[in-house]
Amino acid sequence: MPKMATRNLRDQVLRFPYRVLALIVVVASVAIGGKAAAADLYPVKPVRVIAAFPPGGFVDFTTRVLAGPLGTALGQQVIVDNRGGAGGIVGTELAARAAPDGYTLTVGSAGTHAVNQALYRKLPYNVLRDFQPVARLADAPSILAVHPSFPAKSVKDLIAVARARPGQVMYASAGSGTSTHLAAVLFEHLARIKLVHVPYKGGGPMIVDVVAGQVPVTFGTAASVSPHTKSGRLRGLAVTAGKRSAVLPDLPTIAESGLPGYEMLNWLGLFAPSGTPRAVVEKLSAEAVRIVSTPEVRARFNAQGAEPSPLATTEFTAFVKSEIDKWAKVVAATSMVAD
Secondary structure, three states: OOHHHHHHHHHHHHHHHHHHHHHHHHHHHHHHHHHHHHHHHOOOOOEEEEEOOOOOOHHHHHHHHHHHHHHHHHOOOEEEEEOOOHHHHHHHHHHHOOOOOOOEEEEEEHHHHHHHHHHOOOOOOOHHHHEEEEEEEEEEEEEEEEOOOOOOOOHHHHHHHHHHOOOOOEEEEOOOOOHHHHHHHHHHHHHOOOOEEEEOOOHHHHHHHHHOOOOOEEEEEHHHHHHHHHHOOOEEEEEOOOOOOOOOOOOOEOHHHOOOOOOOEEEEEEEEEOOOOHHHHHHHHHHHHHHHOOHHHHHHHHHOOOEEEEEOHHHHHHHHHHHHHHHHHHHHHHOOOOO
16 A cells, blocks of 8 residues: 555544544533523423312412412413322322423422331332422421310310320321321320321311311311411411421410420422423522512411421432431331321
8 A cells, every 4th residue: 555545544543533522522512502402491381380289288378379470480381280199199109200301390298208208118209219309498387276166275285185085086187198197196106195097188178177176186287277276266276396486476386385395397399300401400499499588478478377498409409318317217216107
């Protein structure tokens, strides 16, 4: 082979890896640019937010408070889809199985996204595997409340009645594994009493029967209970938080009312299916944190006995992991089981 031809062939071979490398760089740049552009364009159609409980409870209320301003910020309609059942498991599983494209989200709670992980042996989703935490939204204490016909005007009275009637005093919850169930289980454990659990398919149906006197006791969320304690249709005994609520200052805590060490706080947050593009998650996170930090939204939460507690995606992810660990220990210590 002539020397000139040999040299040209050698030069082409030597240049080949650099051509491949350059092509890879170009393709990667286009891919990255495409993802950024997709995030900038998102959303191009309505966004669905699943509320895994029926209308009328804290999850439904918070989802609807968020939906309006979030839709305005995104330039698309945000649709609230109530899918109650099995203590929030039905709707939460539906969200976990949705396409990870940012068009199906869910508002999860301490129950659906922390406690259930330890409470159910065959939970049809895994929080850390199937969800990406987007933003923490709000939290609220539950209120230990009784029907006015029930003979208890304090926490100590309730404990005394329960001890006099072991296994006879009923309490209503929004479903097994919900904050309303957990609050009662912890109460039973610390007070060394036995109550009868009557689970419902959400806070709305639950509060209807408690107000009607069908079930005399509940540890309902402030959002569902406080309107009725203010009207006199229910008697509020105490809040479940570790300190008095700024929006319910007249109610003592359960801990200061005769049960030291008691604390239960319900939190809510926005979640996306795992695998949702990071840029989309961060966009949703920034908007959700901004929205719940506004005075208008704070006022709406406060009116229901709740307070904004915004956390962006990174901090919220760490918080969710810590909550899963915490409630795993509580479930083990109380031998709590799902009905």
